[in-house]
Amino acid sequence: MGLLKTFKLGGVHPSENKLSAQVPIEALPIPKKAFVSLGQNLGAPSKPIVKRGDEVKVGQLIAMAGGFIGANIHSPVSGKVFKIDVVLDSSGFRRPAIIINVDGDEWMENIDRTNDIVREIKASPEEIINKVKDAGIVGMGGATFPTQVKLTPPPGKTADTLIINGVECEPYLTADHRVMLERGEELLIGTEILMKALKVTKGFIGIENNKPDAIAHLSMLAKDFKGIEIVPLKVKYPQGGEKQLIKAVVNREVPSGKLPIEVGCVVQNVGTTLAVYEAVQKNKPLFERVVTVTGKGVSKPSNFLVRTGTPISELIEAAGGVPDNTGKVIGGGPMMGKSLLSIDAPVVKGTSGILLMRMDESHRKPEQSCIRCSKCTYVCPMGLEPYLLSRVSKLGNYEMAEKERIMDCIECGSCQYTCPAAIPLLDYLRLGKNKTGQLIRSRNKK
Amino acid sequence: MIPAMLVSVWFFGLEAVRVLVLAAAASLFFEWVIQKYLIKGPITITDGSALVTGILLAFNVPSNLPSWMVIIGALVAIGMAKMSFGGLGKNIFNPALVARVFLLISFPVQMTSWPKPHAISQGLADVITGPTPLGIVKEGLGAGKTMSQLKPELPNYMQDLVGQMGGSMGEVSAIALLLGGIYMLWKKIITWHIPVAVLATVVIFTGILWGFNPESYADPVFNLITGGLMLGAIFMATDMVTSPMTHGGQLLFGFGVGLITVLIRVWGAYPEGVSFAILLMNAVVPLINRGFKPKRFGANPGVKIEA
Numbered sequence: 001m002g003l004l005k006t007f008k009l010g011g012v013h014p015s016e017n018k019l020s021a022q023v024p025i026e027a028l029p030i031p032k033k034a035f036v037s038l039g040q041n042l043g044a045p046s047k048p049i050v051k052r053g054d055e056v057k058v059g060q061l062i063a064m065a066g067g068f069i070g071a072n073i074h075s076p077v078s079g080k081v082f083k084i085d086v087v088l089d090s091s092g093f094r095r096p097a098i099i100i101n102v103d104g105d106e107w108m109e110n111i112d113r114t115n116d117i118v119r120e121i122k123a124s125p126e127e128i129i130n131k132v133k134d135a136g137i138v139g140m141g142g143a144t145f146p147t148q149v150k151l152t153p154p155p156g157k158t159a160d161t162l163i164i165n166g167v168e169c170e171p172y173l174t175a176d177h178r179v180m181l182e183r184g185e186e187l188l189i190g191t192e193i194l195m196k197a198l199k200v201t202k203g204f205i206g207i208e209n210n211k212p213d214a215i216a217h218l219s220m221l222a223k224d225f226k227g228i229e230i231v232p233l234k235v236k237y238p239q240g241g242e243k244q245l246i247k248a249v250v251n252r253e254v255p256s257g258k259l260p261i262e263v264g265c266v267v268q269n270v271g272t273t274l275a276v277y278e279a280v281q282k283n284k285p286l287f288e289r290v291v292t293v294t295g296k297g298v299s300k301p302s303n304f305l306v307r308t309g310t311p312i313s314e315l316i317e318a319a320g321g322v323p324d325n326t327g328k329v330i331g332g333g334p335m336m337g338k339s340l341l342s343i344d345a346p347v348v349k350g351t352s353g354i355l356l357m358r359m360d361e362s363h364r365k366p367e368q369s370c371i372r373c374s375k376c377t378y379v380c381p382m383g384l385e386p387y388l389l390s391r392v393s394k395l396g397n398y399e400m401a402e403k404e405r406i407m408d409c410i411e412c413g414s415c416q417y418t419c420p421a422a423i424p425l426l427d428y429l430r431l432g433k434n435k436t437g438q439l440i441r442s443r444n445k446k
Numbered sequence: 447m448i449p450a451m452l453v454s455v456w457f458f459g460l461e462a463v464r465v466l467v468l469a470a471a472a473s474l475f476f477e478w479v480i481q482k483y484l485i486k487g488p489i490t491i492t493d494g495s496a497l498v499t500g501i502l503l504a505f506n507v508p509s510n511l512p513s514w515m516v517i518i519g520a521l522v523a524i525g526m527a528k529m530s531f532g533g534l535g536k537n538i539f540n541p542a543l544v545a546r547v548f549l550l551i552s553f554p555v556q557m558t559s560w561p562k563p564h565a566i567s568q569g570l571a572d573v574i575t576g577p578t579p580l581g582i583v584k585e586g587l588g589a590g591k592t593m594s595q596l597k598p599e600l601p602n603y604m605q606d607l608v609g610q611m612g613g614s615m616g617e618v619s620a621i622a623l624l625l626g627g628i629y630m631l632w633k634k635i636i637t638w639h640i641p642v643a644v645l646a647t648v649v650i651f652t653g654i655l656w657g658f659n660p661e662s663y664a665d666p667v668f669n670l671i672t673g674g675l676m677l678g679a680i681f682m683a684t685d686m687v688t689s690p691m692t693h694g695g696q697l698l699f700g701f702g703v704g705l706i707t708v709l710i711r712v713w714g715a716y717p718e719g720v721s722f723a724i725l726l727m728n729a730v731v732p733l734i735n736r737g738f739k740p741k742r743f744g745a746n747p748g749v750k751i752e753a
Contacts, residue, residue: 243744258744371535372689380740
């Protein structure tokens, strides 16, 4: 094996622990009650257009995008709206949600429910973008940025390259891996659709080398697709970060504070690309996704196809229940994920995985003094100095944090992972980013 | 540090064991006392940092140093250089070196009467003291002798490498120190930048002087393997707390240490300058950290896309 592509600056290699890599995707039974959060995307929360007592069908629009950076929400189930109330969601906040009592499984008639793969792309670029917008598609890697916004470059900017993110660099998670293996052809058509929408001729699918089966499978299928190239990448965290992925695949560096479009690139996640295929070719809005349920203590690590709004507890139950010695349940992967306050929180569009950590894995080691060993600086993929940023954040010196480019932090957690003194660097950095962001916004207002 | 420790025990015998154990124990004790009764904070003597400071302190003194001086050294290292700055990670200066310099200035006679190294097998009894190679050169040149006249008085390079020369306990064997350095590099405890910068600077700088006039300046190899240079470059200057954060900064730091070392060795009052050099450079580390930032992602993309 020759030298595989990867990004240059920083990075770590945590144990991969892809326990559920060989477990096929399995559809989870529909819940009895669905809790459809109205805050499923980055940006403005969505506005409900149904009220208590309304009958809804699967795929029916139930909430409208709340702004330019917003996304529609469609009912994942059929039944009657029970009420609109706040529920504790996976971010730990109480957010408004539409609660639906499920009755049967009646879908909207215009959704193509067959398994036929529709290869021919009839829609024009504008139609594609509109369909993506209507379907409420957001970045399903976890950032939940509305997809149609990414497909509409700002005036003066053009894209020349599409990169599909099949890296899945978070340990444990395998949802994208399974989609690449089981829905490969649809994924490639989805890629073609996105290329058409962006009017680009070159599409890459970046996959880390720890998924050789996915690389082989997609490479074989890609022979029938013009302009799509599978790029095997060296395993290195956080390669799934947009900026790192672009650097790895096409060796372009997104300038600080700018978006990938600045270097002519648009990055989309594997799950998102599949959702685009379904929306454009099958008329199916985004209301279900693949979620990995895993952990060393979990008896049946699984990849479930889940309707959004399903309580996470039902996923865990289907994977064999909560093991006795569980110390923490995390939404997302071990590096960037956040621990859940309640396992009754519902699955949302950005839920890529549920990780159950054993008691012995979930305890944080006592924090020791920083001895300035510089390891955090060496591994930071953005070339920052986490030790310094965490300290100025702790001291509340957000002007200095801004000057030291805290806003460049991608919250990958490599610094905290590598810190020998067990300092919760990422926690301080997230706090600092939040506060620094407030500072910048309030200054811009003046 | 294990190889250097073994060599020092081999050459300096039970005396070395005494100093090592005493320095380590005293360092741990002072850390414990200060944390328990003065700071009344958490006690962290198990983190190993006080132990390392103790051993490094022992490396930096002659093996025949009276016990009470060793204990004072430990008190200075832990109490003055480390705890008064706020403990682990907050000190500006390398604690063991602060102690060495403190002892050197307070007790110059005891700190510079170096026992002649001899293998344990040669008997434990008589301890003969003698000067260090660097001391011989310094005094000799000062007295108007030339390098070639001094040659017979000096140990040969082989002896320097193995450690058969006068000096502080831990500094005599270049080979043992190099072994320790390679181990730390392999374990990724240190990076190559500081040691290489220090050693390279000394070699180049003394090389130039020597090339100028081989009779009044010692040659670079001699400078490299004698005195505390190896110990300083590999174990003392690489102390994470008191060295810069970025590789660029570390190279500059190493260059500064090497430069000051040579300046002191050649023109200063003391025959040896590594400890002063490191302490002086320690003081400018915050400045270096301010000036040397890591390569930021996205700062200079340098890639133009064809539109």
